[in-house]
Amino acid sequence: MRINFDDLINPELHPEYEPERIFSDDTSFIDVVSPDEVTNSNLSIDPNRQPVVIVDNLHVKYRVYSSGKAVGAAGARRLLQSNMRGVRTVHALKGISFVAYENESIGVIGSNGSGKSTLLKAITGLTPPASGSVYARSRPSLLGVGAALIPGLSGDKNITLGGLALGYSRQEVEEMREEIIKFAELEEFIDLPMRTYSSGMSARLKFAIAASKQHDILIIDEALAVGDAKFKKRSEAKIREIRENAGTIFNVSHSMNSIKETCNRCIWIEKGVQKMDGDTDTVIKAYQAHLKKK
Amino acid sequence: MTVAEEAEKYGLHRVGARPSLVDYLKQTWSRREFIYELAKARVQSQNDRNRLGMLWEVLKPTFNALMYGFIFGILQGGAKGPDFPVYVVIGVFLFEFFTSSMTGGAKSITGNTALVQSLAFPRLALPVAQVTQGILTLMPMLLVMFIYAMILGTTPKWTWFVIIPLVLLFSVFNMGIALICARITVHVRDFTNILPLIGRVLFFTSGVLFSVDRILNQWPWMVTAFDYHPLYQTLQIARAMIMDNAVYEPRAWWVVGIWAFATLVFGLVYFWKAEERYGRAD
Secondary structure, eight states: OOOOHHHHSOTTTOTTOOOOOTTSSOOTTSSOSOGGGSOOOOOOOOTTSOEEEEEEEEEEEEEEETTSOBTTTOHHHHHHOSSOTTEEEEEEEEEEEEEEETTOEEEEEOSTTSSHHHHHHHHHTOSOOSEEEEEESSOOEESOOGGGOOTTSBHHHHHHHHHHHTTOOHHHHHHHHHHHHHHHTOTTTTTSBGGGSOHHHHHHHHHHHHHTSOOSEEEEESOOOOSSHHHHHHHHHHHHHHHHHSSEEEEEOSOHHHHHHHOSEEEEEETTEEEEEEOHHHHHHHHHHHHHHO | OOHHHHHHHTTOEETTOOOOHHHHHHHHHHTHHHHHHHHHHHHHHHTTTSTTTTHHHHHHHHHHHHHHHHHHHHHHGGGSOTTHHHHHHHHHHHHHHHHHHHHHHHHTTGGGHHHHHHSOSOTTHHHHHHHHHHHHHHHHHHHHHHHHHHHTTOOOOGGGGGHHHHHHHHHHHHHHHHHHHHHHHHHOTTHHHHHHHHHHHHHHHTTSSSOHHHHSTTOHHHHHHHTTOHHHHHHHHHHHHHSSSOOOOTHHHHHHHHHHHHHHHHHHHHHHHTGGGTTOOO
């Protein structure tokens, strides 16, 4: 008898879990939908509200070797081999369309490999669309500044560097410095190099710097809160504050509770297809019902 | 009405679209504080875990000059020019700036993928920061270079200050090289593997260690070709300005200047054209 492992998983205990499928033998979602099969949801813009992001019939495709290696990485083979055998196209997003308005916070949910992160990358402009396009009022930014910081420098110098990286002027950084140090609870350690910090301390510093920015369009990818329970609470409060000030927020998380708490609208993506778009509670209910059914 | 028109009506723009070259340069200029801070921070952190710290920035080229000067001094025997040690010191120290701009520039996008993917700023800032870092490193090196020149018996003179405009032109040239290498690496990562080889080939073919007139005088066409060699001509001007009895042709300024600005303009346009490409997962 063949054991179906999916039956062994209690969906109530693991509502967000689904085995990674992109490179498994299950190819059912690879190119099964041709672009014209997908119904193009007709975008309609509510004239009474200010749209901030418009995603118009967005398709994203990746080309991968059947071995799972990205085509781009195997440059030599691409040079030497004209007919690309074994290359598969993964149609990661199949026609996503929606309009995000000012002051909305939108949760994006779906099983693993459903295209959530691809959608967010496409919104920030880091993944090229195969067709369709994304329009935005300003360039959407990810909440995070860690990449700009240098471990060998003191926390204090990293605040300068991070602030400038976020687009502040030197003077604005000076004005925020005290507040960042206080929020990160690093008053005594701010002159030490960042590499001497504990992971919690550097996470706090990164969060405090990143959170100092007022974002017009903000994207939060599964990193809602960092640090110990106390700091987590404060960072959640800070995110709420950013959300109130930010124009629009996109939030990807596997935690349905965090989505419920922070989002007033929800988009559910399954295998690259937009399944549902609407009120958070309704969409999450439908999503969980779908997980149970499987 | 198409979606694009509708979006335009509400003041929305296509995400990731490349700005015009003028806007692009303006945006980069507005990020100059970030560029400088990034370059400064990297210089500071580069050697912070070494016991000798920043001293290494001077020690490395010193050892290089000693080693190459010794080996090539013996190999060339009587063919080496007068004041050979100073000749080598100037060559090695200035060439170091070129190599660091080229290899650093090549890695400026691919080596900062996380930064490119998380924050929005004109990507031009990264190779510019790399060359700025090279300039900041070069300053103490130049000082040490003059000290060596004096120790080796060169008399200080006012023409030493001509090194300032020369280094500026050299930076312009290196900037162009860094931009070109940065984009090539994004398309073909393998480029970084042959880059050290290219650097070494240029090192041995740019007259860092030998005087072209003396070594290649059997092949006059080669000597003529070196008259248009941007790196060799840069070094020749520097030597003429610093050393007691070195001469150069004033035409060299034109060679160096035209090379510098042509490389920069080409590099800028070439780099800007692929702006939408940087940071993308391929």
